[in-house]
Amino acid sequence: MSKIKLIAIDIDGTLVNSKKEITPAVKEAVLAARERGIQIVICTGRPLSGAQCYLDELGLNCQDNEYVVSFNGAVVESTNGQVIFKQGLKYEDYIDLEAIARKLNLHFHSVSLDRIYTANRDLGHYTIYNSRVVKLEVSYRTQEEMRHIPIIKCMYIDDPDYLDSKITSPLF
Structure with missing residues (x-):
């Protein structure tokens, strides 16, 4: 060996x-x-x-x-x-993912190397919790403002049962 x-x-x-x-x-x-x-x-x-x-x-x-x-x-x-x-995500990918979040009424955020961003002014408690765990602050940005922010990761973030119910919806 x-x-x-x-x-x-x-x-x-x-x-x-x-x-x-x-x-x-x-x-x-x-x-x-x-x-x-x-x-x-x-x-x-x-x-x-x-x-x-x-x-x-x-x-x-x-x-x-x-x-x-x-x-x-x-x-x-x-x-x-x-x-x-x-290897980040393209802006177009962000737009598509964020549109799904809006359609399914899910909390969604994207993450750069140094900050969490959300286009939803109603911050979910999982976004706040995630912010504390990963030690990154959360900022509100419109879709257009996200155009030049280098996005590494995006997440649908809500109660697991709620996410499961939405993922099994007809949209998917």
Whole structure:
């Protein structure tokens, strides 16, 4: 068997428990792997800002040679914030996704590297919660104002049962 060189770890439900904490056993395993020279890469749907507290705890933050795969793979960057790869969404994709949200009466937001945006003045509590988890502020922007904002990720964000009921609607 060849030597393990890299371990990729998701945050929610893998690196952290339901209380959003790294357990002592997990921390010990990660630190032991690092001591053996294994590269640890955090992979997450969150932006870098939403992973930093865990990177701090593991001694991986603010470094040129430590990496995070964020936004569900749309961005790869060093933990000091140097973007190595970025695949965002086109404005036209944003318009289509936002139109579906309006048609289905769903809360929807888009995310850039440093901010969450919504075209809905009625912020959903899941958007606020997500903002706190990923440590990004929320801004209201019209569709037209979004034209020149580099969008990395978009989300329909509501109560899971409500989302399920809408996803199974005739529109889909």
